[in-house]
Amino acid sequence: MAIREVKATRSELMEVKKRIKLSESGYELLKKKRDGLILEFRGILERAIEIRERMGKESAEAEEKLRDALCYEGSLAIESSALAIEDEPEIVIRSKNIMGVVVPIIEATRVEKNAHERGYGLIGTSSRIDEVAKAYERLLETIILAAEIETTMRRLLEEIDKTKRRVNALEYKVIPELKEIARFIQFRLEEMERENIFMLKRIKAKE
């Protein structure tokens, strides 16, 4: 609302004052929400860092095992074992609500399997291949966890950004403007009062 369009009346002043009060309480609430979100975020961040570290370690381990197996068994044997695996891991993405932010929960099925569940024959393949498969299954679990938590973080960050923008808009734009308007009306009303008194005095003097 531009200051020029304001009608300097008492009711308008009351209206503006009411809006200031509303904005201020909204501002307080949003600030609390922002702080809450950041708190939530910090907890998740810790877990995310931990999971990333674990993922790095597990992927290095899995790669090493795979290299070993490639040396001993040859790529053909491993390739054929891979082809024999029937059960594809599946994920289901559901959603959860953290302080009004919709975040995903990823559930995985059929990731870690027993040796006999994998589908390739036990005879004819070595335990090294089992080891590699196990290592990669574990890595996959961690990756799924990382996917969930990192997406959660991105969503939370978006919400933090939005809330921060609103808080700042209220603090630096909306509330100061409203206060400015209230002051303007106040001055205007006082000015009118003085004019009135002056006029009355002049009328009295003429009598």
Next chain:
Amino acid sequence: MRIGVVGSKDFTLGFRLAGIKLFKEVSSSEDMERAIKEMMGEKDIGILIAEGGLAEKMRREFREEIEESLEPIVIFVGGETGIESLRERIRLSVGVDLWK
């Protein structure tokens, strides 16, 4: 939903042993970009795993764009890539680089 893998021959082979059927073998970062684009068009894909070592050489803008993707969620495994954009976002939103 399914999980997809894009990476070098050995990289994908490992994940195939874990049962993944949706994969693309690539040998260069240009190939990788193309493969990732194709994978992202795939329906019913929930998570896309990409090899971090190869991804490092991809164009930065493209990498950041796919890191932000939520459908599917793209995760880089191996190498240092994958968390740059997230780190940057944290720095922008919270004000400090908390990722340490």
